[in-house]
Amino acid sequence: MSLITASRDTACARLATALPQRWAHVQGVGRRAAEAARLFSLEEAELLVAAALLHDVGYAPDLAVTGFHPVDGANYLRDQDFPARLCALVAHHSCAYREAELRNLTAEIAQWTDEQTMLRDALWWADMTTTPDGGTTNVHGRIEEIQERYGPEDLVTFFIRQAKSELVAAAERTEKALRLAGIDYTAK
């Protein structure tokens, strides 16, 4: 079974029934990742789409251990023998270390390394340009939507405010590469 098929099956099993909106989002992020896949080798393209499909698997209620989905997801995927690089991408997706700091989970996320590559940027871009329903948006719209959804006093709002410059920078690096490659990534 290919890595993408295994990832889609795992995400579907954990999210489709328990959290259908999250499943719709995850499928949208997978489609976004597939748009950027042409920037990478075949092996890395597969890894990118697989990580996109699995990035939010840690939201599944039965996987909650720390209550912080990037870490819970990465630990679960490691236990399921997914590749270590994929687990690390999931642990660190969309600037998760910033939220880990606010949740006093720095030690838990530190077992994984943020690879800080174009592939990691593309995963962050795919997540940050996909709406909660799986539609497409841009990074600024997505950050605004998150702040509105959680409200001014929520830890997630504090996190997204702190992470904004890193999220925007990763999205801009990816979009520059997409433009240079002639790939249309505009929100549809």
Ligand SMILES: [Fe+2]
């Ligand atoms: Fe996401």
